[in-house]
Amino acid sequence: MNDLLSSLRAAVGAPHVLTDGDLSAWEMDWRKRVRGKALAVVRPGSTEEVAAVVRACAQAGVPLVPQGGNTGLVVGGVPDTSGREVVLSLTRLNRVRAIDGDNLTMTVDAGCVLQNLQQAAEDAGFLFPLSLAAEGSCTIGGNLATNAGGTQVVRYGNTRELCLGLEVVTARGEVWDGLSGLRKDNTGYDLRDLFIGSEGTLGVITGATMKLYPLPAATLTAWAAVPSMEAAVQLLGLAHRHLGAGLTGFEVMGQFALSLVAKHFRQLRVPFHETAPYCVLLENADQESEEHARGQFERLLEAAMDAGCVDDAVVAENIAQARQLWHVRESIPLAQAEEGLNVKHDISIPVSRIPAFCGETDALLVREIPGVRLVNFGHLGDGNLHYNVQAPEGGDMAAFLREQEERVNTLVYEQVKRFGGSISAEHGIGGLKAAKLPHYKSPVALELMRALKKALDPQDLLNPGRVLPPA
Amino acid sequence: MNDLLSSLRAAVGAPHVLTDGDLSAWEMDWRKRVRGKALAVVRPGSTEEVAAVVRACAQAGVPLVPQGGNTGLVVGGVPDTSGREVVLSLTRLNRVRAIDGDNLTMTVDAGCVLQNLQQAAEDAGFLFPLSLAAEGSCTIGGNLATNAGGTQVVRYGNTRELCLGLEVVTARGEVWDGLSGLRKDNTGYDLRDLFIGSEGTLGVITGATMKLYPLPAATLTAWAAVPSMEAAVQLLGLAHRHLGAGLTGFEVMGQFALSLVAKHFRQLRVPFHETAPYCVLLENADQESEEHARGQFERLLEAAMDAGCVDDAVVAENIAQARQLWHVRESIPLAQAEEGLNVKHDISIPVSRIPAFCGETDALLVREIPGVRLVNFGHLGDGNLHYNVQAPEGGDMAAFLREQEERVNTLVYEQVKRFGGSISAEHGIGGLKAAKLPHYKSPVALELMRALKKALDPQDLLNPGRVLPPA
Numbered sequence: 001m002n003d004l005l006s007s008l009r010a011a012v013g014a015p016h017v018l019t020d021g022d023l024s025a026w027e028m029d030w031r032k033r034v035r036g037k038a039l040a041v042v043r044p045g046s047t048e049e050v051a052a053v054v055r056a057c058a059q060a061g062v063p064l065v066p067q068g069g070n071t072g073l074v075v076g077g078v079p080d081t082s083g084r085e086v087v088l089s090l091t092r093l094n095r096v097r098a099i100d101g102d103n104l105t106m107t108v109d110a111g112c113v114l115q116n117l118q119q120a121a122e123d124a125g126f127l128f129p130l131s132l133a134a135e136g137s138c139t140i141g142g143n144l145a146t147n148a149g150g151t152q153v154v155r156y157g158n159t160r161e162l163c164l165g166l167e168v169v170t171a172r173g174e175v176w177d178g179l180s181g182l183r184k185d186n187t188g189y190d191l192r193d194l195f196i197g198s199e200g201t202l203g204v205i206t207g208a209t210m211k212l213y214p215l216p217a218a219t220l221t222a223w224a225a226v227p228s229m230e231a232a233v234q235l236l237g238l239a240h241r242h243l244g245a246g247l248t249g250f251e252v253m254g255q256f257a258l259s260l261v262a263k264h265f266r267q268l269r270v271p272f273h274e275t276a277p278y279c280v281l282l283e284n285a286d287q288e289s290e291e292h293a294r295g296q297f298e299r300l301l302e303a304a305m306d307a308g309c310v311d312d313a314v315v316a317e318n319i320a321q322a323r324q325l326w327h328v329r330e331s332i333p334l335a336q337a338e339e340g341l342n343v344k345h346d347i348s349i350p351v352s353r354i355p356a357f358c359g360e361t362d363a364l365l366v367r368e369i370p371g372v373r374l375v376n377f378g379h380l381g382d383g384n385l386h387y388n389v390q391a392p393e394g395g396d397m398a399a400f401l402r403e404q405e406e407r408v409n410t411l412v413y414e415q416v417k418r419f420g421g422s423i424s425a426e427h428g429i430g431g432l433k434a435a436k437l438p439h440y441k442s443p444v445a446l447e448l449m450r451a452l453k454k455a456l457d458p459q460d461l462l463n464p465g466r467v468l469p470p471a
Numbered sequence: 472m473n474d475l476l477s478s479l480r481a482a483v484g485a486p487h488v489l490t491d492g493d494l495s496a497w498e499m500d501w502r503k504r505v506r507g508k509a510l511a512v513v514r515p516g517s518t519e520e521v522a523a524v525v526r527a528c529a530q531a532g533v534p535l536v537p538q539g540g541n542t543g544l545v546v547g548g549v550p551d552t553s554g555r556e557v558v559l560s561l562t563r564l565n566r567v568r569a570i571d572g573d574n575l576t577m578t579v580d581a582g583c584v585l586q587n588l589q590q591a592a593e594d595a596g597f598l599f600p601l602s603l604a605a606e607g608s609c610t611i612g613g614n615l616a617t618n619a620g621g622t623q624v625v626r627y628g629n630t631r632e633l634c635l636g637l638e639v640v641t642a643r644g645e646v647w648d649g650l651s652g653l654r655k656d657n658t659g660y661d662l663r664d665l666f667i668g669s670e671g672t673l674g675v676i677t678g679a680t681m682k683l684y685p686l687p688a689a690t691l692t693a694w695a696a697v698p699s700m701e702a703a704v705q706l707l708g709l710a711h712r713h714l715g716a717g718l719t720g721f722e723v724m725g726q727f728a729l730s731l732v733a734k735h736f737r738q739l740r741v742p743f744h745e746t747a748p749y750c751v752l753l754e755n756a757d758q759e760s761e762e763h764a765r766g767q768f769e770r771l772l773e774a775a776m777d778a779g780c781v782d783d784a785v786v787a788e789n790i791a792q793a794r795q796l797w798h799v800r801e802s803i804p805l806a807q808a809e810e811g812l813n814v815k816h817d818i819s820i821p822v823s824r825i826p827a828f829c830g831e832t833d834a835l836l837v838r839e840i841p842g843v844r845l846v847n848f849g850h851l852g853d854g855n856l857h858y859n860v861q862a863p864e865g866g867d868m869a870a871f872l873r874e875q876e877e878r879v880n881t882l883v884y885e886q887v888k889r890f891g892g893s894i895s896a897e898h899g900i901g902g903l904k905a906a907k908l909p910h911y912k913s914p915v916a917l918e919l920m921r922a923l924k925k926a927l928d929p930q931d932l933l934n935p936g937r938v939l940p941p942a
Contacts, residue, residue, distance in 0.1 A: 102704050102823035103854070104711065147657050155716075158655060161632065176915040181821040183853040184629060185893035186618050186668055187900060187912060188938055189920045193664035197657055214712040233573050240575065241685040244758035245626075245716030287715035288767070296759070350652040352573035382654040383574070422656035429658060441658060444647040448927065449660045455926035456919065467659055 001039065004060040008042050008086070011052035016043040016092070026087045029078045030071045030134075034431070036079035038065075041087040047167060047175055047206040050088070054204060055173030057086055063461050064088050066200035068142025069113065071134035073346070076199045076430025076466050077142065090141050093206060099124045105164060105181040107209045110141025117210070126212040129156040129248075133330065141205045147197035149426030154381030155248040155285070156213070158426070160196045167207035168195050171457040181209045194452070199428050200463040202456045218290035219248070221283050221322035222297050224304070224313040225276035229355040231309035232278050232380055236351065238307065239282060242300040246293070249283030250381030251329050256390075257377045260335035261328055270328050271314055280380070281329050332377050336388060341397040342375065343389040343408045347416050348425035351383045358385075361415045365389060368411060369404060384425040387412060413440060434469040472510065475531040479513050479557070482523035487514040487563070497558045500549045501542045501605075505902070507550035509536075512558040518638060518646055518677040521559070525675060526644030528557055534932050535559050537671035539582065539613025542605035544817070547670045547901025547937050548613065561612050564677060570595045576635060576652040578680045581612025588681070597683040600627040600719075604801065612676045618668035620897030625852030626719040626756070627684070629897070631667045638678035639666050642928040652680045665923070670899050671934040673927045689761035690719070692754050692793035693768050695775070695784040696747035700826040702780035703749050703851055707822065709778065710753060713771040717764070720754030721852030722800050727861075728848045731806035732799055741799050742785055751851070752800050803848050807859060812868040813846065814860040814879045818887050819896035822854045829856075832886045836860060839882060840875060855896040858883060884911060905940040 008017045018026075018041040026041045028034070039062065044050045057064050066088045067077040079085040093109035096117070100106070101124060108117060114135040121128035130143060132150030142148070143159045144166070156162060165180040168191075178192055195203050226232045232252050239247050258273035272279055286293035297315050304310035316322035336342050349357045358376060365372050371392030378385035389408045391400040413423045413436070423440050424433060438446055446468075453460070453468055479488045489497075489512040497512045499505070510533065515521045528535050537559045538548040550556035564580035567588070571577070572595060579588060585606040592599035601614060603621030613619070614630045615637070627633060636651040639662075649663055666674050697703045703723050710718050729744035743750055757764035768786050775781035787793035807813050820828045829847060836843050842863030849856035860879045862871040884894050884907070894911050895904060909917055917939075924931070924939055935941075 100821065100823050102708060103821040105821070147661075149655050149657075153655065157632075160661070161628075170915065170919065174915045174918075176919065177913060178916065180891060180893070182819045182891075182893050182896070184620050184624065184819045184850075184855045184896035186620075186895045186897055187893050187904075187908060188668075188916065189673070189923055190618075190631070190661075190664045190668050191916060191919055193661045194923075197659075197661050202660070214715065216715070237573060242758060244685065244687070244756075246758070285715075287713060287717070348653045348655045350571065350574040350576070352571050379655075384655045420651060420653075422651070422653050422658050424657045425653070425655040426657055433658075437658060442648060444641065444645045445649065445659065445662060447645075448641065448647065448662055451926040452660055452665075452923065455922040 004056060004062055005040060007056035008040060008053060011056055012042055012044045012049045016045065026067060026070060026089060027078055029075045031073060034075050034078060036081050037083040038079040038087045039084055041089055043089045043092050045092045047169065050204055050206050051169045051173045051175050053088055054169050054171070058171065058173055058459060058461055061459065062086055063464050065463055066090065066145065066204045068111065068139030068145070069134065069137040071138040072142065072146060072430060073427045074430030074432040076146070076428055076463070088204065090139060090206070096120045097207065100181060101126065103181045104212045105209050106212055107179055107181070107207065108140055109207055110205045111139050114138050114140060114143060121212055122215070125215060127215045128210065128212055130159055130162055140208060140210070144196050144205050144208055145198065145200050146428040149379065149382065149384065151251070151379065152248050153379060154250050155245055160193060162211050163192065163196060163208055164211060165209035166192050166195055166205055168203040168205055170203050171459065171462050179207055179209050199430060199467050201453060201467050202462065214287065216285035217287055218293045219283060219285045220290065220293045220297055221281065221316045221325050222301065222313055223271050223325050224280045224282065224301065225272035225311045226278050226280055226309060227311055228277055229358050232280050233351060233355060234307065234309040235280055235304050236380060238304050239300060242303065243284050243296060246284045246286055246296065247282070247381070248285045249281065250379070251281040252378060252380035253279050253329060253332065254374065254376035256373055257332050257375045260339050260375065261331045264335045264338040265331055268328055268331065269324070272312055276311060281325055332375065336375055336390060339390060341391050341401045343401065343405050345387045345412055346425050346427045347387055347412070347421055347423060348382065348384045349416065349419050349421035351380070353419050354380065354383060354385070357415060357419045361412060364411060364415065369408065429467045431466050434465060434467055437469065475527060475533055476511060478527035479511060479524060482527055483513055483515045483520045487516065497538060497541060497560060498549055500546045502544060505546050505549060507552050508554040509550040509558045510555055512560055514560045514563050516563045518640065521675055521677050522640045522644045522646050524559055525640050525642070529642065529644055529930060529932055532930065533557055534935050536934055537561065537616065537675045539610030539616070540584065540605065540608040542609040543613065543617060543901060544898045545895070545901030545903040547617070547899055547934070559675065561677070562610060567591045568678065571652060572597065574652045575683045576680050577683055578650055578652070578678065579611055580678055581676045582610050585609050585611055585614060592683055593686065596686060598686045599681065599683055601630060601633055611679060611681070615667050615676050615679055616669065616671050617899040620850065620853065620855065622722065622850065623719050624850060625721050626716055631664060633682050634663065634667060634679055635682060636680035637663050637666055637676055639674040639676055641674050642930065642933050650678060650680050670901060670938050672924060672938050673933065685758065687756035688759055689764045690754060690756045691761065691764045691768055692752065692787045692796050693772065693784055694742050694796050695751045695753065695772065696743035696782045697749050697751055697780060698782055699748055700829050703751050704822060704826060705778065705780040706751055706775050707852060709775050710771060713774065714755050714767060717755045717757055717767065718753070719756045720752065722752040723849060723851035724750050724800060724803065725845065725847035727844055728803050728846045731810050731846065732802045735806045735809040736802055739799055739802065740795065743783055747782060752796055803846070807846055807861065810861060812862050812872045814872065814876050816858045816883055817896050817898045818858055818883070818892055818894060819853065819855045820887065820890050820892035822851065824890050825851065825854060825856070828886060828890045832883060835882060835886065840879065900938045902937050905936060905938055908940065
């Protein structure tokens, strides 16, 4: 091990190989579920240094855990408790390498913080649309490694759809320079998309060329009370038809979820939550003008009321009001935490089947686990629900979690499977769900995945045990 | 071999195993450059039959060439001349399995003809936006296998971006059912995108779930005279800003390309070609109304004239006029053929570098090959040029092609490499460019591709020698 540490120090400089002191920032996962123990935390400052670190670890046969902002939700970026794994932190790779306005692209280091990239794009007069709760801390490399989703997917897609090229250090410590800014390139296999979403198990992403968009002239937010999940789906269809690609956000929130926000954050005004079974937050980004966007929203909401899928609605008058509405939406997880412990899910279902899924699964859970409370909200535009289950009121919540979490997961995931959905829509598999994967993925898919892992990381040194459980 | 033919007949029925008579429809490539010889043409009628055919060939160690509409441009879907390869034709798999309006998806067999899918979507009230010259004959399976591009990529992306899920028969003859209609699914490696664009070398695509979009309320077409390629790029930036996602087409056409259309198709009116160095065709699809689209186009063209990047412009008054303008654009390849032989390219370059690329490469070719004529046109919105080179006027064109094609290719491709571009933007590699690939792809990328091929097709039975040349 001393040989390895010497090699690592030679590769990145002794101050960037951390072995002592409080390493919890790298060893503890974001939701504080797991605290691992690293052999060392290594912080290379360039792609070449990353490659040297990988080569040193490969030679020593020591596994590597690539890490960005350490904001992952599935325990995919922290070391295990063995003390044998090296954490490879990418945060010192934080330069914007180039912004190419005519090509609508931005080439960046993997360790750039998402919010900084949003800002860099805006400073250059462009929009980088990836947006999610952890944007102040997460890195673009982590977003790519997990194919992060967020609030703008209905228009711009997941991180995958925003990426045109990658730079990756392979398991052998070679650098693949795939940083093309090309929108069309059919010269062989799609290596880019294989690395995206592989959660650091196939290679280490060190740089990326991302898409930019023109800044919209105006962005408006509306909030609608809908009588049912069926109505929310109907509203989504109308919104696609009326707004086209102007529709940049479509979030659904169940009544109980909103009542928790109203209860725990009394300063927030939560429209319609006392009467509406569900509320929907819509965002419309317009290339023309605020006036035009407002007219479009009005026509959409009128049509929706005529169709009976909206009971009442407000359109934010200004940016402050719009922020308040988004703030209500984003406060749901915090309000849940205030209310007590809960079981979180990140599922997706074909949009058309969501009403039936919710109806059946709500009934199932209430029947199977008396007193359970359903905090259902999410990105309906993408079929992605954070279908969370809150412990019964008043009881011992820790005991509930201990005794019921697995059962709740199983009940929900079996329903997801029945409805052709996914048990991880946007968070990934990591270490948290790896053991579950074989049950929810077809044997053929698993076999293909194992063949790919073996082909690209034959020594099983890159984030071992994450995504794919030991065979 | 007789054993294999018996197995194939048992798998798909004797009438669907063709070994005699004129098989040129399956053996000759679309551009009639190559005529191969098949051991047999096998036409399965279901996914299970495809799997049985693959298993039979795997057992016999006989290579398979998957084929859709046989409209490929890079000799990737026809057998070689050995008489040892089985053509696996997918055209009998031609059902639309389901259209899910609320989920905006359509699940289809791989052998469906693209135009039929456009129609099926429209009949259900939706848009399936993939559109390209061969749409009356090509199949969606072929589009997926080659990640086809076309004229709407600037808005909707390549075929890859339009696909949410695949059904694939693996090299072992197993069926991977990845036909999810999910927009978010982060449960493991991206198998879908690995098969897309792999040109039948990693698996056989038998079905797909594709994205649908709401039908636009109006689609308008404009034609603009621009003073230079720099001006065309500037116009593209303005069009992105003014039209946003309304911009569905942006085609550039050089003066000589348009002069060939005017010369060989005298009945066509070709606006501005006598004076403008380049013309641009723009398409604007609007969710609101024709009036709104027209207003947007007018504001864009006014701004472009003020900026000096458009000299003159017309907006089609009706659908007939719009079709005429597109017809001029689509007549360029035919006009080229009328003029005589030529060397075709399908390249992409970052949009920002296209003016410099064209300036330099035009000068280089004219200098190196006296009398050569440049037929430059393409999808500028995606950085994709069909940068074709016409034989000198009057001379022996066949001799020119024989003697100069390789040299022309090399001159152009070396320039493409210098400018960070791709030697195949939308057509693929196939058999035609496989030998060139190692020179234009990095050794690391090639090594990764070979590892993937070996992992998924260890017997090298699926379209061997295509994409990746023999090592």
